[in-house]
Amino acid sequence: MANVLEIIKNEITQDYYKNNFPNDGQRFVAWYMRNIHLLDQRQAKDAITDGANDKQIDAVYIDEDEQKIYIVQGKYYLGESVDATPVREVISAWSQFSNLAQLQENANSKLKTKISEIATALEDDSYCVCFELITTSIFTDAAMDDIHSFQTKLSEEDDAELNYSTQFSVVDKQGLEDAYSCVIEQTNPTLNHTIKLEAGKYMTTELGATSVIVAAMPLKECIKLPGIKDGSLFQKNVRQSLGINNTVNKKIKKTINDPNKCGDFFFFHNGITAICNKIEECGNGEFKLYGLNVVNGCQSLNTILSCSENVRKRDDAYVLFRFYEIPQRDRADSISINTNTQSAVKARDLRSNSKQILKLKKAYEAKYSNGFFATKRGEIIPADKDKQYCIELSYLGKNLTAWYMQRPNLSYGETKIFDKYFNTLFKNDYLPEDAYALSFWMRKIMDAWTQENPLGLEEELLTMKAYAPYHLLFAISMVFAKCNNQTNVPSPSECLKVASENNLVDSIINIAANCLNSAISAEKNNCEQNNRSFIPQNWVKNKSCNAGIMSAIQNYFSFLPTMNKEMDSKLKNGVKIDSKYFSYRVQAED
Template sequence: MEAKDLRHSEFSNVLEKHYSGRASDFSKRFLKWFLENIFRLDEFAADDACVDAKHDKGVDAIYVDDVSEVVYVIQAKTKTSDKAELGDTELKDFYGTLVQFGSAEKIEELEKETKNERLRQAITRNEVSEKVAAGYDVQGVFITNVPANDDAYNYIEKAEVIDLHDATEIAADYVDLDVDGGISERFDFDVSDSDVIEYDAGGASARIFLASALNLTKMKGISDGALFEQNVRLSLGNTKVNKSIKASIREKKEHGNFPLYHNGINVLCREILEESDQTISVEDYVVVNGAQSLTSLLSERAKITDDLKILVKLIEVKGDVSLSQKITRNSNNQNAIKARDMKSNHNLQQRLKAEVSKVSDGNFAYEIKQGESNKGKEIISNEAAGLVLLAADLEQPWSCHQKYKVMDDLHSEIFGRPGVTGARILALWECFQEIPTVLDELENKPFANYALTKYFIFFAVIQIIKDSSEGAHILKSLDEFSKNDQLDELAAGFAILARNAAIDLNAELAPEEDDYFDYKSDLKSPKWCRAMSAKLLAQHKKDVRRDKADSVADAFDELLE
């Protein structure tokens, strides 16, 4: 990605494609894109963070990191002109916004005074005043889709409480996960100022040395992620680790100590071509541990001195794929990695992958690891499928914002059941795809666009279907419908019931302008979800009796014949 790609004329189409139902304008879409792709929040946490609305006091999002004990106050300012730049005026205004978070007392005052219910609820829900009183830092994050000018950069040097992410910074931080990985060319490592340790393990030859950080930033594929093909985590964006690395880079007097603080990077290559006292030349290389370090170095390359060196473990694998995978797995196991990666070879997941492909005649791919090559197929990620099962089978829509549990704590409970087959997953998935169109029926648009809402409605409709004998039969026969190519009829019937449920839900919810309810908390409450689902079921029965709605039998008439 380049800075020009973020211009309004270029990027608006990208945001429209990916966020058409989750935000109403370019600025709000850009904010959510940033939170998910650069700040590395999942869609649930990103939605929770956003408070952008009238009377927002200059705050567009609030995110509390309890690990690093930081309250992030985020503001987005986008510009429509392709020639626009960011100066210091808006940064100064944002500094004034941050003053409101200067103490617990000021935050409590802001909470009382603001007319923006989303901001008030975010402050309350995240216990911002209490955490600032307990010692949490407050950090401003200013984002924009245009480059910053010298005035802006000069101001940022003084205003340490503001992290600036302009178009140049964002483009450098962004990692395109769809880009093919691996660098198939030569690279020369500078070892002129380092001793080299040689190690021969029999199956592979290794070199360990200190490399110039400036030399490493010349490796291709850092900004687009191609260099990190086998690194299970890629760059994690604006994490505590990345901020710490960047802080060390900016502190020039610490450059000599950098190898003492840093674990180094692991590089695999097909072949070591030649060696001398000055360089080690390699052919076809990939970084399997060190994405965060190299992306941080690239973004701060202007501040790197000759004293800054990185420990490099270079391993020649000679095309041995098995050895390469083993090195990747073990080197990354020393750091936190996603449970999904660890479960990718689990028997349950491998079986479901094969079953989905078979029952769909190869039209669907059950993706068990990010980066698989499934071109031309409709993708169902195992993590997304797990959330659908969590809402429908385990009846826990309120837990669907904790998607990390799908491949971890709840993996066996969700997937390890005899009834969980590839055919069942495909059937439920097709029904779930009807939910986005149903959300248009909801009058409360912020509620409709919230990530958890779709799982609640899915759960509520499943409860309606399950309540009738016909519906119970349908749910027990999902495998049969998938195998008999009746998914279109199944999805159509589900859509009828879901649309009726959405209309009934409008009647149950107070209009936004009269009584703004805290849906971000309610949708995470088992009590609220169960109670509201019961109300929708009761209303469905009344509507059927009064001939105001289709029954479950009517909706699935073709399948029950």
């Protein structure tokens, strides 16, 4: 692979970067958001806050799935090294987070909007604020000292009264190359890695026809493991990183950062379990691990990585590591499940084994033998299955929330769906046909959520790819309800059936998109008339947006007979559904 700096220099000359960002500094940050955080063009543009009064914050991105708020400061330098100035800028940004209202008051317009989004996200107590300092150079020793001091300060902060934890990570030229390589390899995330173990601190054996390494592994070797940050090291784990704001991870962090306690880390920790397809001994304590995957230790390794600068200085800190050569997939899955039962796992991480989900999975795969219902995080879809008939538990939950609960404003929050609303949402015996139909409708929506924008969606909607598609799914259900003079919820499969039979699938989606546009435009105009700031991300998370969408649908069909008699007739005759295919809305606590 070419040098990452050359890749960046070449790519930021593309029209997208030149036309949307005034300087190479912003272009570099946008490149990072697109290529490392994997945002699309509109999302990356929306994330950039750099400019006058940016308060040392160049970009803001809220990852709803990982529940992380990324605050990015970028420095595009072509020289060999960068001093401590950018580090102090990040510290300045962090210090202002104690008073978001004051920070917002003096910020530029883009940052004002982002701060409002941040405040809304932080109302949920499971978010982590992640400060990232990225540069194309190498940090000087003085800069590294400041980085170390800041990370230590964060680790010592008493955040018991806060609703969130804080992380600070730096990504220099080498870090960019590593991160970019990981992203490139995501399409083929098999990880191979060579570990170096110290003489007298490991043993090899064979148990149950399985090669085993048991080792006291230095913490500074742990941070060299590939795939921690992007999660590819934990594909077979029952969960990905939950941040460092829980009690156990806070204790791990404090032990690492305390020079008087880090020597006892080995005794405080239960250990980490990894499986490999093959273990090859190279001699002198070196082992080549093929198909490496950590099945127990995701939280610990992420926490260790978050303290990387201190870890590099801890020569006396070790952790118990177990490596098993397990090429059999079913046996590997069994080990993953059993090694995670000894520690507390949140409900949403274990829903894949609930009675409701297992019943639904069995029914779905019996109905669609060429399909697959992925219920576990990171579960790989078998190659012989038809992807059009493959569904995933997390997305099904979000689709059910938008359609049956009629709360698309809650669909983005996986935590609430699988904790607070799970027993309410999944109490029904959903038909496999309805699960497939929801996937079909959402797939059609996402196919149109492109740069070309065939649905003519408002720009604000296109930037909210993590939220707004569920509002469009909700609007589709409401179009069918309106066409049948119903206030209840239509069957997704019956909607798909009648729409397909009458060649109205695309027309229905276009009507729903038109109404969604009208709803957000009406809210924007209302804010302007009342001299209030309009923040799209807050609108889609508020229940009032549902009423706005329904009002827009009502208005659309009131004028349709006059505007388009042919379409009015098609809808009246083409989407009739028997009342038995309508059900009461799944109730949510509002």
